[in-house]
Amino acid sequence: MPEDKAPVVVNEAWCKGCDICINYCPKKVLARNAAGKASVVKPEACILCENCELLCPDFAITLTRRRAKGLSATSTSVAQKGGGSR
Amino acid sequence: MGDIHRYLREYYMPHIWCPGCGHGIILGAVLRAIDIAGLDQNNVAVISGIGCASRATGYVDFCTLHTTHGRALPFATGLKMVRPDMKIVVLTGDGDTAAIGGNHLIHAARRNIDITTVVFNNSVYGMTSGQYSPMTPTSRFATTAPYGNLERPFDLCALASAAGATYVARSTAYHVRQLTTYIGRGLAHKGFSFIEAVSQCPTYYGRRNRLGAAPAMLEWQKRNSISIEQAKDMEPAEREDKIVTGEFVNQTVPEYTEVYAQLIGRLGRQGESR
Ligand SMILES: Cc1ncc(C[n+]2csc(CCOP(=O)(O)OP(=O)(O)O)c2C)c(N)n1
Ligand code: SF4
Ligand code: SF4
Ligand code: SF4
Ligand SMILES: [Mg+2]
Numbered sequence: 001m002p003e004d005k006a007p008v009v010v011n012e013a014w015c016k017g018c019d020i021c022i023n024y025c026p027k028k029v030l031a032r033n034a035a036g037k038a039s040v041v042k043p044e045a046c047i048l049c050e051n052c053e054l055l056c057p058d059f060a061i062t063l064t065r066r067r068a069k070g071l072s073a074t075s076t077s078v079a080q081k082g083g084g085s086r
Numbered sequence: 087m088g089d090i091h092r093y094l095r096e097y098y099m100p101h102i103w104c105p106g107c108g109h110g111i112i113l114g115a116v117l118r119a120i121d122i123a124g125l126d127q128n129n130v131a132v133i134s135g136i137g138c139a140s141r142a143t144g145y146v147d148f149c150t151l152h153t154t155h156g157r158a159l160p161f162a163t164g165l166k167m168v169r170p171d172m173k174i175v176v177l178t179g180d181g182d183t184a185a186i187g188g189n190h191l192i193h194a195a196r197r198n199i200d201i202t203t204v205v206f207n208n209s210v211y212g213m214t215s216g217q218y219s220p221m222t223p224t225s226r227f228a229t230t231a232p233y234g235n236l237e238r239p240f241d242l243c244a245l246a247s248a249a250g251a252t253y254v255a256r257s258t259a260y261h262v263r264q265l266t267t268y269i270g271r272g273l274a275h276k277g278f279s280f281i282e283a284v285s286q287c288p289t290y291y292g293r294r295n296r297l298g299a300a301p302a303m304l305e306w307q308k309r310n311s312i313s314i315e316q317a318k319d320m321e322p323a324e325r326e327d328k329i330v331t332g333e334f335v336n337q338t339v340p341e342y343t344e345v346y347a348q349l350i351g352r353l354g355r356q357g358e359s360r
Contacts, residue, residue: 014099018106023301054118054262055304057110058100059091 005064007046008053012037014060021052021061090117093127095147102141106300108259108285109206113142115262115283116177116204119269130173133162135187138213139179139206139285148175156187159194162201170343173273174200180207180221184240188220195249195278199342202272202279205242208287216290223327227294242282247335252277254335258284260307261331268333277341284311284329 008029010021017036027045030038030052038052038061052061094117103109120130130148134140136155143150149172153161158176166174183191183205194201210228211217218228218235221242225234247254253275257265265283272279286292286303297303307329314332317325 016100016105018300020106020301020304024304054114055111055259056114057103057105057107057300059094059110059114060100062089062091 006040006043007048007065008040008043008061008063010038010040011060011062012039014058015056016058016060018057020055020057024051024055026051090114090121093117093120093147095145098145101145103138104287104289106286106288106303107138107212108208108287108300108303109139109142111259111262112204112206112265112283112285113145113177115266116142116175116269117146118266119273120175122266122270123273125173125273129171130175131162131165131169132175132177133158133165134177135179135182136213137179137182137211138287139177139208140182142177142206156182156185156190158182159187159190159201159203163194163197163199166199166201166343167346170200170347174202175273176201176203178203178205179212180205180209180242181211181219184220184242184245191246192249195246195251195280197342198250198252198277198339200276200278202269202275202281204269204272204281204283206285207242207282208285208291209239210287210291212287212290216287216294226291229290229294243280243330243334246280246282250278250339251280251335252337252339253279253281253333255280255333256282256284256329257331258307258311258329259286260304261311264331271333271336275336276344277339 015037021038022030029042029046031041033039048067053063132143132146132148133151134143135153135158143152151161158178162174162176207221209222211219216229218231221239222228222235223239243254243256253272255268257268268281272281288300292303297306311329311331317330
């Protein structure tokens with residue numbers, strides 16, 4: 001994938017605006033837009049942690065690239081990966 | 087990790103679940119575990135009963151059976167008996183498994199038939215508007231418990247363990263990575279695997295109990311979860327409102343369809359020699 005592409009994409013047609021991804025993004029990459037959906041506002045800050053993708057209940061977020069040694073979907077909790085609560 | 091969208095029937099999306107419903111997170115964990123396990127999509131059967139959780143079978147592109155309330159395990163047992171080569175996954179709710187389907191659960195566990203069961207436990211009957219279930223904690227509110235639930239909930243993992251399940255684990259929607267690991271181990275395990283996944287129902291359980299919206303309910307799961315190791319050092323009273331996460335059972339015991347096939351083989355040889 002080319003690096004200039006947004007690291008995460010939100011499928012607005014499936015997003016239900018639950019705010020989970022926004023809450024668990026450690027870098028404030030995502031925010032709620034006027035339509036009440038999640039949207040990418042700070043793409044350059046994304047650390048490809050996968051929190052948003054794993055926790056979206058609506059399959060509405062997809063990473064367009066992965067870390068080389070990808071954080072596997074398994075093994076530890078969101079908290080242990082530093083996604084944390086704010 | 088591949089893209090899990092290839093396991094979805096995208097033409098039925100967006101799904102019916104409410105905004106922030108934990109069931110979608112758990113279904114994602116199931117699909118990622120299947121993907122990581124590298125299973126043949128056409129050789130996986132996903133079977134459910136009735137309820138919001140059980141709607142999951144409608145959205146996934148495997149061989150699927152959306153059956154009757156509480157009866158996912160009998161259908162799964164029948165299919166496994168005639169197609170022991172297939173990987174069988176049951177997706178079910180706490181009402182579906184612990185209430186109307188409770189008897190089927192204990193006998194599937196007792197037989198140790200090779201089925202991976204994932205219970206989406208939101209502590210309530212979501213689909214029928216939030217009645218209390220056998221998994222509603224004491225004193226919590228539900229549509230049918232407006233003064234607080236008088237009953238005690240099951241410890242479902244303890245129940246499955248006592249009934250004979252040979253892989254038993256619990257995690258939560260919040261701990262989605264750990265949950266994916268446990269589902270993966272359940273899929274790899276030969277025998278009856280039981281994974282309890284704590285879910286959130288913001289619409290009924292969350293609202294009735296003033297737990298806030300979905301992000302706050304996930305925070306609640308995080309704050310209230312303790313590991314098996316931590317639980318060991320706690321008094322029962324301290325443990326009461328906690329979610330104990332971890333693997334409770336992981337043991338090798340003869341699996342039912344294998345034992346059955348051995349019997350058929352033995353009888354066949356006797357028939358030939360007669
Ligand atoms: C034989 C029968 N009895 C009762 C019902 C009504 N009913 C539908 S779903 C449900 C409970 C579902 O609860 P659960 O399995 O926890 O799923 P959830 O909706 O919470 O995900 C009940 C009682 C039914 N469909 N069939
Ligand atoms: S991958 Fe992580 S950092 Fe990037 S948008 Fe998602 S949650 Fe935020
Ligand atoms: S978690 Fe998913 S459904 Fe919820 S706001 Fe984010 S993209 Fe939308
Ligand atoms: S009623 Fe509850 S369990 Fe059912 S879809 Fe809505 S939030 Fe999920
Ligand atoms: Mg339920």
